[in-house]
Amino acid sequence: SQQGEEDPQALSIQEGENATMNCSYKTSINNLQWYRQNSGRGLVHLILIRSNEREKHSGRLRVTLDTSKKSSSLLITASRAADTASYFCATDAGGSARQLTFGSGTQLTVLP
Amino acid sequence: EPEVTQTPSHQVTQMGQEVILRCVPISNHLYFYWYRQILGQKVEFLVSFYNNEISEKSEIFDDQFSVERPDGSNFTLKIRSTKLEDSAMYFCASTRRSLEGYTFGSGTRLTVV
Numbered sequence: 001s002q003q004g005e006e007d008p009q010a011l012s013i014q015e016g017e018n019a020t021m022n023c024s025y026k027t028s029i030n031n032l033q034w035y036r037q038n039s040g041r042g043l044v045h046l047i048l049i050r051s052n053e054r055e056k057h058s059g060r061l062r063v064t065l066d067t068s069k070k071s072s073s074l075l076i077t078a079s080r081a082a083d084t085a086s087y088f089c090a091t092d093a094g095g096s097a098r099q100l101t102f103g104s105g106t107q108l109t110v111l112p
Numbered sequence: 113e114p115e116v117t118q119t120p121s122h123q124v125t126q127m128g129q130e131v132i133l134r135c136v137p138i139s140n141h142l143y144f145y146w147y148r149q150i151l152g153q154k155v156e157f158l159v160s161f162y163n164n165e166i167s168e169k170s171e172i173f174d175d176q177f178s179v180e181r182p183d184g185s186n187f188t189l190k191i192r193s194t195k196l197e198d199s200a201m202y203f204c205a206s207t208r209r210s211l212e213g214y215t216f217g218s219g220t221r222l223t224v225v
Contacts, residue, residue: 031211033214035216040221041218042203042218043155043203043205043216044216045213045214045216047213048212088155092211094210098143098160098167098168099168099170100147100155100157100214101157102155103154104154105154
């Protein structure tokens with residue numbers, strides 16, 4: 001089974017609009033993290049939400065987590081052209097499983 | 113802001129050759145990781161390392177792979193006999209504590225020909 005699947009696979013919006021990306025996962029988690037990757041570059045940690053949290057904010061980012069539905073969403077408000085990148089959710093099961101399981105990502109394009 | 117540094121940024125090697133990918137994690141971090149991303153595919157976990165030993169490894173991390181932290185600063189990934197399918201972007205990451213966001217390096221693009 002696939003863990004951490006994002007939708008949509010690709011999203012194109014105008015500058016100033018909000019972008020919402022969703023992530024679903026299948027197993028229990030300790031936390032869920034969102035990362036950003038510019039083309040051919042490394043992954044940049046954006047935000048971490050723990051399994052006992054429902055919502056978290058950081059600047060223009062808002063993340064929600066629904067553990068009953070095993071889903072999370074990332075909202076970027078007032079998007080900018082510089083937000084163009086791939087966005088990945090990654091689940092951390094905690095315990096002895098010291099690894100992140102990444103989804104396939106959403107390619108966000110913000111048009112100026 | 114502290115960074116995880118990886119070298120080289122790009123390595124081309126012939127099939128069957130050994131490669132060593134190098135990483136300098138953030139100095140006060142205690143947990144170290146290698147991930148890889150084959151072109152167009154998901155980022156995949158390879159191995160985690162804590163207290164000078166491997167704490168978890170994936171099925172990908174077979175006997176051809178090894179990791180070392182030889183001097184308290186560098187963290188290396190060795191592939192003994194590279195295969196074509198080892199071609200990927202390899203990312204090193206570190207965290208200060210478990211269960212927190214990772215700091216990733218910019219990656220080494222390994223091309224096996």
